[in-house]
Amino acid sequence: MKTFQLSDAQVESLNKELMHVNTSINNIAGIITINNDIPFSDIVTGINHVMAQHDVYMYRLTQVGSEYRQYIDEFKEQEFEYIDFTNDPQSYDYWVDKQVRKNIFRMDQPLYEFTILTLPEGQTAIFTLHHHMISDAWSTTLSGNALFEYFLYGEHKTNSSHGYLESIENEIAYKNSNKFNKDKRFWSNKVENFKFAPLFEKHSNSNAVADRVSFHLSETTTQSIYTFCENNEISLNNLFSSAMMLLKYIRTGSPQVSTGILIHNRNKQFEKTTIGDYARVLPIIMEIDPQDALLTHLRTVKNEAFKVLKHRKYPFNSLRKDTKSTQPLFDCTVSFQKNQYNPTLIQKGFTDKWFSSYAHHIPLGLNVSNRNSQNDIAIDYNYQVDYLTEEDVVAAHQDIMNIIGEITNSPNQRISALAAIDLFAKS
Numbered sequence: 001m002k003t004f005q006l007s008d009a010q011v012e013s014l015n016k017e018l019m020h021v022n023t024s025i026n027n028i029a030g031i032i033t034i035n036n037d038i039p040f041s042d043i044v045t046g047i048n049h050v051m052a053q054h055d056v057y058m059y060r061l062t063q064v065g066s067e068y069r070q071y072i073d074e075f076k077e078q079e080f081e082y083i084d085f086t087n088d089p090q091s092y093d094y095w096v097d098k099q100v101r102k103n104i105f106r107m108d109q110p111l112y113e114f115t116i117l118t119l120p121e122g123q124t125a126i127f128t129l130h131h132h133m134i135s136d137a138w139s140t141t142l143s144g145n146a147l148f149e150y151f152l153y154g155e156h157k158t159n160s161s162h163g164y165l166e167s168i169e170n171e172i173a174y175k176n177s178n179k180f181n182k183d184k185r186f187w188s189n190k191v192e193n194f195k196f197a198p199l200f201e202k203h204s205n206s207n208a209v210a211d212r213v214s215f216h217l218s219e220t221t222t223q224s225i226y227t228f229c230e231n232n233e234i235s236l237n238n239l240f241s242s243a244m245m246l247l248k249y250i251r252t253g254s255p256q257v258s259t260g261i262l263i264h265n266r267n268k269q270f271e272k273t274t275i276g277d278y279a280r281v282l283p284i285i286m287e288i289d290p291q292d293a294l295l296t297h298l299r300t301v302k303n304e305a306f307k308v309l310k311h312r313k314y315p316f317n318s319l320r321k322d323t324k325s326t327q328p329l330f331d332c333t334v335s336f337q338k339n340q341y342n343p344t345l346i347q348k349g350f351t352d353k354w355f356s357s358y359a360h361h362i363p364l365g366l367n368v369s370n371r372n373s374q375n376d377i378a379i380d381y382n383y384q385v386d387y388l389t390e391e392d393v394v395a396a397h398q399d400i401m402n403i404i405g406e407i408t409n410s411p412n413q414r415i416s417a418l419a420a421i422d423l424f425a426k427s
Contacts, residue, residue: 001062001071002071003062003064003069003070003071004069004070004071004165004168005069005070005168005172006068006069006070006133006168007164007167007168007171007276007277007278008171008280008315008316008317009136009265009277009278009279009280010070010133010277011315011317012280012316012317013026013131013132013133013277014068014133015317016132016361017105017133019208019361020207020208020359020361022103023103023207023208023359024100024101024102024103024357024358024359025208025357025359025360025361026105026131026132026133026357027100027101027102027104027129027130027131027132027357027359028128028129028130028131028132028135028136028137028140028354028357029099029100029127029128029129029130029354029355029357030127030128030140030144030352030353030354030355031096031117031119031125031126031127031128031352031353031355032125032126032128032144032147032148032350032351032352033119033123033124033125033350033351033352033353034123034124034125034126034151034349034350035123035348035349035350035351036151036348036349036350038124038151040082040116042151043116043124043126043151044078044079044080044116046147046150046151047078047080047114047126047147048077048078049150050143050146050147050150051075051078052075053146054143054163054164054274054275054276055072055163055164055165056134056135056163056164056275056276056277057075057110057112057134057275058072058073058074058075059071059072059073059111059134059164060072060073060107060108060109060110060111061105061106061107061108061111061133062107062108063107072165080114080115080116081115081116082115082116082117082118083095083115083116083117083118084117084118085117085118085119085120086118086119086120086122087120088120089120092117092119092120096127096355099113099115099127099129100129100355100356100357100358101357101358104129104131105131105133111130111131111133111134112128112129112130112131112134112135113127113128113129114126114127114128114129115127126147128140128143132277133277134275134276134277135275135276135277136264136276136277136278136279137279137335137337137367138264138266138278138279138337139274139275139276139277139278140354141337142273142274142275143275144350144352148348148350151350152344152348162270162274163274164274164275164276166270167268167271167274167276167278170267170268171313174313179313180313180314182311183311183313183314184314184318184322186307186311186314187311187314187319187322188319188322190283190285191283191285191319191329194256194258194285194327194329195254195256195327196258196327196328196329196331197248197252197253197254197256197257198252198328198331199247199248199251199252199331199332199363199364200331200363200364200387200388201387202386202387203386203387204385204386205386206384206385206386207386208359208360208361208384209358209359209384209385209386210356210357210358210359210360210382210383210384210385211356211358211382211383211385211390212356212380212381212382212383213380213381213383213390213393213394213397214378214379214380214381215378215379215381215397216376216377216378216379217376217377217378217379217401218376219375219376221377221401222375222376222377223375224408225239225377225404225408228407228408232295232298232299232411234298234299234302235302235336236336236368236377237261237305237334237335237336237368238298238301238302238305239298239404239407240334240336240366240368240400240404241259241261241284241301241305241334242294242297242298242301242407243400243403243404243407244259244332244334244366244400245257245259245284245286245288245297245301246288246294246297246403246415246418247396247399247400247403248332249288249415250418255287255288255289255290256285256286256287256288257285257286257288258283258284258285258286258329258330259283259284259330259332259333259334260281260282260283260284260329260330260332260333260334260362261281261282261283261284261305261308261333261334261335262279262280262281262333262334262335262336262367263279263280263281263282263308263309263312264278264279265278265279265280265312265313266278267313280312280316281316281330281333281335282308282312282316283308283329283330284301284304284305284308285304285329286300286301286304288415289415290414290415290416291414291415291416292414292415293411293412293413293414293415294406294407294410294411294412294413294414294415294418295407295411295412297415298407298411328362330362331362331363331364332362332363332364332365332366333362333364333365333366334366334368335365335366335367335368336367336368336369337367337368337369337370354380356380356382360382360383360384362384363383363384363387363388364381364382364383364384364387364388364393364396365381365382365383366379366380366381366400367379367380367381367382379397381393381396381397403418406418
């Protein structure tokens, strides 16, 4: 049996799995609702069609000695469990909660599950559960689009000459290139004199146990944010990362702050349509000058984020080994999910819902998205319960939105003039 190595993103997912054994830390769970009268057999065929088009559904983990590797199994069409929850919301909620919390990390077995449901309200739906080692948030939108398009338009074949394995081969070539050495020097210099200033105080010992609080910004606020970003040529990720940096500066008093940003890391054109584990989190590390205008700070964050993107291929695990640093590089992250569903499919009544996995690898993760092309921004805060309470997160969200309000309404005021808001309610 021919095996091949894991990608750098897969190694990071594996490390989380081994650190938090038998948890849901790597689960990506969601519901795809089908508001059309599609026969059960066509749904089964559609799921199998999507899996046949993407090689990661055939990937299986194995161990060769002490090393985790993977191989590609032969594709076989599958049958899927069907559960009817008509007029039974209590059983449905209990079942979903049980599914999203279970561990699906396993050797020589599929790292995904599909279940066909009738929801309590009567709609047909597909519950999807993927392990992060074969998927990420971008991939989830890709698979949703592929399913929706199959149900509407029928069979469509992707370019089978490309697949996730090609991305792994490209990584191997990169590690033998001059670019790898340049990236190594950049990251070594970046973290050399970094002193981590924690934003959160641990108050219990529940490991990676987590929860989620979600918000939808109003259409007015959303439009104001979009207009500001467009006029100043910055991204939503830049804006929310800037707000998080300022929040940390105000809270910790440290002029040197950091936050993690999600890098989708799809460098080649074919990777933008390939399902797989590409996403990685890398730190923005910078000095805060209180005499800077808010807009100057925002542009500095944009510039630092560009540098991170320029050197994004360097493996996070190599960074840890090279610097021999044991301190954290960040305790909060910001991500923006920009991959969207086909708007025609949304108009046809297909919808989705993503679930919390109730496990998270850092104290706070802020995720901004607008997958359904609607007139609002959705923000999910995934937080570890041993650092934060729900009330803390609600307060943090208000603080972040207050800071964003200051940036968008008074971009020329100095950082030092920011009102000292009461950050993170004390428990």
